[in-house]
Amino acid sequence: MNLSEIKELMSQFDGSSLREFSYNNNGETLVFSKNDTQSLAPAPTPVVNQTPVDDAESAVAPVAPISTAAEGDVVESPLVGVAYLAPAPDKPAFVSVGDNVKKGQTLLIIEAMKVMNEVPAPRDGIVTEVLVDNEEVIEFGKGLVRIK
Structure with a gap:
């Protein structure tokens, strides 16, 4: 498979509704994927104050997001x-x-x-x-x- 054929396949794949495409020919494999493998961290949930307060609703304190991103x-x-x-x-x-x-x-x-x-x-x-x-x-x- 030459470069122009690969580019044509990529163009057709990009314009299609397919999420993944795999092509095998004589031991050569070509794989395209539109799937995003990154996962999003869940949003922090508020912490509810469990101590009783006289005739008042429970206080809700927001939790600061924890930074898990590495440096560099x-x-x-x-x-x-x-x-x-x-x-x-x-x-x-x-x-x-x-x-x-x-x-x-x-x-x-x-x-x-x-x-x-x-x-x-x-x-x-x-x-x-x-x-x-x-x-x-x-x-x-x-x-x-x-x-x-």
């Missing part, structure tokens, strides 16, 4: 493909949260069209968050790792 810059995917966090299934991950990384160190691999593409660290720093799962299909520009 997000390393984004340079291409569409499948993310692999380790060099092989029986090997440890390239990086984990808390690891010190050097500029150019491999953070993960993205497989695209049967080619393994290493994603290097753009700078020295500490990994504060890994934003993808192993073998997750990722889109161009998706956040992969956060480095502070």
